[in-house]
Amino acid sequence: MRRRPRCLIAFSVLFTVACGGAATPELQLIEDVAEAMGGLRSVSQTAALTVEGQGRTFRLGQNTRPRADLPYYQVENYLLQVDYANQRWRLGQDRTTTFLTGGGQLYGARQTYGLDGDVAYDEQGDGAVRASEKVAADRWAEMYHNPLGIVLLGLDETSTVSNLREGGAERVVDIVAANGTQFTLHVSGDTGLPSKVTSSSYHPNLGDVTIETLFDGYQEMGGLGGFQARLTLPRNYTTNLDRFTISRYSTTADTNADVGDLSAPPDVRAVPPPMATVTVDVEEVTDGVWRLAGQSHHSALLEFEDFLVLVEAPQSEARTLAVIESARELRPDKSLRYVINTHHHFDHSAGIRAAVSEGLTIVTHRTNRSFYEDMVARRHSIVQDALTRNAQPLTLEAVSSEEPFEITDGTRTLQIVTVVDDLHSDGMLMAYLPRERILFEVDAFSPSAAASPFAETLLRNIEDRGLRVETIVPLHGAIATLEDLESAVEQEAQAP
Structure with missing residues (x-):
């Protein structure tokens, strides 16, 4: 002006x-x-x-x-x-x-x-x-x-x-x-x-x-x-x-x-304002399990007999839609049915509305239910987002702190469990494949981080629940092992 x-x-x-x-x-x-x-x-x-x-x-x-x-x-x-x-x-x-x-x-x-x-x-x-x-x-x-x-x-x-x-x-x-x-x-x-x-x-x-x-x-x-x-x-x-x-x-x-x-x-x-870009790098973890990485926030894709499950819709609408597109390209003959939301923090829930617009069921901790109901109902008139352009009802499955939530097709089972006593976010969820011994988590252990203040809580939850974890797929950072987590906990304990 x-x-x-x-x-x-x-x-x-x-x-x-x-x-x-x-x-x-x-x-x-x-x-x-x-x-x-x-x-x-x-x-x-x-x-x-x-x-x-x-x-x-x-x-x-x-x-x-x-x-x-x-x-x-x-x-x-x-x-x-x-x-x-x-x-x-x-x-x-x-x-x-x-x-x-x-x-x-x-x-x-x-x-x-x-x-x-x-x-x-x-x-x-x-x-x-x-x-x-x-x-x-x-x-x-x-x-x-x-x-x-x-x-x-x-x-x-x-x-x-x-x-x-x-x-x-x-x-x-x-x-x-x-x-x-x-x-x-x-x-x-x-x-x-x-x-x-x-x-x-x-x-x-x-x-x-x-x-x-x-x-x-x-x-x-x-x-x-x-x-x-x-x-x-x-x-x-x-x-x-x-x-x-x-x-x-x-x-x-x-x-x-x-x-x-x-x-x-x-x-x-002299330079134009930056434009948001999205890259999705597909990395196979094991048969029917992929990490959809790229940039700072990652997702994971799990294949079941006749449907797919996405772990995390983070960062932005653009990233979530790109991840959903990549998932459907990997297995075009199967429906993408669920997205597991680990916690409500805005960098990890920014894609919730986009996921709803694509017909996915949101699986999250019960403490987030009313918040997501409000988020999905909110008006987006200044910028018309994906859900405004393609209105869909919210379908939500709530996870309690006491019992795991299971998704299974009879051959592969995914357990979604609460991380108890997590100081980063109440109602933090992690996902576990028992047969494959793979754990999916975020903001508790990031292998590239300079410190890991929440890693001890994650390790204690793994041990208390008797999870036989071998591979950890962090949604920040590179794929790691249980030994890497144990080492991070030890280093954190020795830090001044």
Whole structure:
């Protein structure tokens, strides 16, 4: 979206006021909010924002149960710099895990990423890489999820401000940017200041979602007074994606600091945004058993007398559909009947809707039932996914923690069992072929990982259940043996 320079916005607003032009009720609300924040002139002439602080960011879709609290990173040295005149921003923050991951030890890392118009980028090491168009669109919207940004957008003559209404003790108005992105601004009836901003986005697992940022703890911030604007801005920002809190920050802001040049690196701007690609590498494990590998997340295919079973529909709709296509190419004369879902984490359930669209029965732990019922029923109108295009009912078989779930044709039997006391995910499933002595598992033992904090739990479950495992097919990493697992457990025990 092209934006006028701040000076032109300020001139336009002041000219309207000076000449006695009648503002619409919607625009009048925006101007009143600007006055409450420190003055219409000061707000309209502000072109940049620097926000510093600390807080938490949360890992969406990585909780131990579908409706449990999300694990989070502790954030320090948060620095957000925004150049509204050029539609650019950059965020840097130090994130430290507070939860155990497959990599073992808790760790911290500096994270830096930004936006330059329609170019989103992530800094990595000494360079930067371009992010997808979807990421760029989300980051563009994020630029206006603060009081200063949304008021500047409302004052922009290329925006449409409409639908003024009452929402309880608040006044509510819609703001549509020139690029079509719609925001809803809520204004406190007590203070006249923004209480929250909402916009819509798309999530592959959840479909159409509402992004909501709430503001509180307003105080005067900015320059030193005089010719330097001091605006009333919030200290606290909380962002929710539907019912999930995804970030919470406590901050201070400055509207007079020099943000410098926030343009994307030239080599990043020169390349097109990345396109998602899928590779499926077929590897035979034994007769009638294949690993469908490629990239970071794998699946497995098992052949029975007159049907096929898929273990895992991970990562994305595109990957799951490609895996399903490969499975049917391997055995075109047999129906693909089941998909075993190991756990609900979003990187392992991203293909559930695609699998349902292809008529597969989902086998998962019973703790996931209501979550998947909701996932399949959710609206996907912003992006029409496979299930939206080919609607099918959900057929789900629930696995209990007490008894294995068996799939058999009389000659081959597959046992699906719960991994007891798994710290990564409650209701984690593994699949076992007793006759072939093959175990399929994920996120407990990944042979290429630097550490294996959950491997001991997996080994204990194998031993407690009396499973006679010889071959392990991890759905991350290479095929391994029971001896490899035992060695990983021993190394983990000896680690400092």
